Amino acid sequence: MGAIPLAIQRPARRGRLLALLCIGAAVLAVGAEAWRWSRAALHHERPALVAHAGAPVASVTELSHALIPMPAGVPSAHASSLASLPGGGLVAFWWAGSRESGPDVKVYAARWSNGKWSDNWEVASRDTLSRALGYGVRRIGNPVAWTATDGTLHLYVVATGLGGWAAARVVQMQSHDQGASFTVMRVLPMSPLFNTSTLVRSAPVALADGGWWLPAYFEIGLKYPMLVAFDADGAPQRVTRIGTRIRSLQPSLASISPTEVRAWMRDNGVSRRVQQAISRDGGQTWNDLDATSLFNDSTALAVLRLSNGSLLMLHNREDTDGSARSALTLSLSTDARNWRPLIDIVDGGAGDEFSYPAMYQVGNELHITYTYQRRAIAHHQFRINLQEEKP
Numbered sequence: 249m250g251a252i253p254l255a256i257q258r259p260a261r262r263g264r265l266l267a268l269l270c271i272g273a274a275v276l277a278v279g280a281e282a283w284r285w286s287r288a289a290l291h292h293e294r295p296a297l298v299a300h301a302g303a304p305v306a307s308v309t310e311l312s313h314a315l316i317p318m319p320a321g322v323p324s325a326h327a328s329s330l331a332s333l334p335g336g337g338l339v340a341f342w343w344a345g346s347r348e349s350g351p352d353v354k355v356y357a358a359r360w361s362n363g364k365w366s367d368n369w370e371v372a373s374r375d376t377l378s379r380a381l382g383y384g385v386r387r388i389g390n391p392v393a394w395t396a397t398d399g400t401l402h403l404y405v406v407a408t409g410l411g412g413w414a415a416a417r418v419v420q421m422q423s424h425d426q427g428a429s430f431t432v433m434r435v436l437p438m439s440p441l442f443n444t445s446t447l448v449r450s451a452p453v454a455l456a457d458g459g460w461w462l463p464a465y466f467e468i469g470l471k472y473p474m475l476v477a478f479d480a481d482g483a484p485q486r487v488t489r490i491g492t493r494i495r496s497l498q499p500s501l502a503s504i505s506p507t508e509v510r511a512w513m514r515d516n517g518v519s520r521r522v523q524q525a526i527s528r529d530g531g532q533t534w535n536d537l538d539a540t541s542l543f544n545d546s547t548a549l550a551v552l553r554l555s556n557g558s559l560l561m562l563h564n565r566e567d568t569d570g571s572a573r574s575a576l577t578l579s580l581s582t583d584a585r586n587w588r589p590l591i592d593i594v595d596g597g598a599g600d601e602f603s604y605p606a607m608y609q610v611g612n613e614l615h616i617t618y619t620y621q622r623r624a625i626a627h628h629q630f631r632i633n634l635q636e637e638k639p
Contacts, residue, residue, distance in 0.1 A: 295477065295530055296456035297503040306558045306580060307590060308614055308630040315624045316340055316358050316365050316617070324348065328617040328625045329451065330608040331393035331401060337361040338608060339427045340617055341371065341391040341403060342625045349387045349412070355405055357427050360615070365627065371430060377407055377419060380432035384409060389416070394452040394460055401427050402482050404436070404462060406447045414468040415444045422482065436476060436484055439466065446474075449498040449548055451606065453509075459485070461531065463511075465497040471516050473499035475531065491525035491536040493517075499525075500551040502559060502584070506530070510584050512551050512561065515544045522549060522563065542579065542587060545572035552607040552614075556634055558582055562593065562605040562616060574600040576618060593618070593628060602626070 318325060328342040338360040345353030354373040359366040374385040389406035396402060401423040408415045418438060421430040438446040445468035452460040458480030464487075465473050473490040490499055495517035503509050509531050513523040521539035528535075542563060549563040559581040567575045574596040579587040593616060594602045605618040612632050620626040 305635045307633045311629045313628040326619045327390040327604050329393045330606045331395045355391045392448045397458045404448045416447045450500040453501045463499040470494040471497045490534045496523040502553040548604045550605045550607050569598040573603045576602045
């Protein structure tokens with residue numbers, strides 16, 4: 249076989265060199281992130297958690313269910329989030345567009361008031377975020393909402409520049425008119441690796457001083473859960489890793505006592521069970537726990553601490569046909585360790601998708617939203633019934 253011409257050899261060598269440099273950069277990035285979290289935890293002031301009552305048994309009775317109005321001509325919707333409004337109302341956020349990661353994806357919102365949903369309105373797009381940030385945004389994704397004690401509505405939106413979700417950043421926005429309009433405040437300072445590969449999904453948790461914790465997760469190579477602490481004005485204070493696992497993401501948090509906090513995570517490993525971690529010092533340090541007995545095949549979940557102290561988890565269960573996202577179950581725990589099913593929210597067949605749930609309590613009502621077949625966002629309203637636990 250004849251020799252390869254020099255003009256062909258050089259581009260090939262340059263291509264191999266570039267590939268090696270890219271691989272080396274990725275290895276260094278993952279290594280730096282691992283080193284970052286292998287150091288001893290920095291001690292910080294312990295936050296005061298919101299106190300809760302005891303934990304009588306709870307059951308639920310469905311009052312209504314419907315699909316939230318979608319924007320006309322938009323075929324795909326996903327990743328809803330709920331937050332409260334003054335006067336007992338709710339606001340839901342979600343993304344919708346032609347498909348996940350599509351250039352036309354936008355974040356939409358709708359209000360729940362007097363037993364019905366308003367029409368939707370546009371909150372953010374890659375164009376509006378690009379103009380506010382001063383650089384290009386290629387795609388947007390998961391929104392997460394939180395209402396501060398002063399009524400300010402905070403919205404966190406996943407946004408990427410180049411690449412996929414592994415290149416994601418989290419944009420923080422604020423509204424002082426109940427979500428009618430938003431101002432971009434900042435890109436959250438989450439990671440030393442070009443501040444990328446950080447996403448959000450689950451609802452924040454209130455602190456006694458008016459601040460809150462925003463659950464987050466890192467996704468490039470390693471996959472691990474974190475929390476971001478905010479003060480009462482919405483300014484980020486610190487980032488804390490939850491446990492040491494590298495195949496868990498999308499944490500959902502609940503405070504159990506003034507010092508104990510629990511986290512439950514989506515499993516991206518081989519156990520196919522809901523992962524969990526515990527903090528016994530108010531979120532300062534975290535220890536991994538054995539996986540729960542609850543099925544999880546890399547699907548998002550939501551945990552809510554009711555005002556009476558009981559815990560609810562909304563999660564996908566394995567259906568009889570083996571589907572990972574075709575059935576959503578609401579389970580109850582009174583001790584943060586043992587769970588029992590209360591009710592199936594929805595149970596479909598092979599190929600159906602009911603996923604990415606969210607929950608919110610308003611008085612004696614429980615509100616649930618979730619992705620319905622990737623086409624819309626479903627909403628269920630329940631009455632919460634308290635019962636005495638039998639000995």
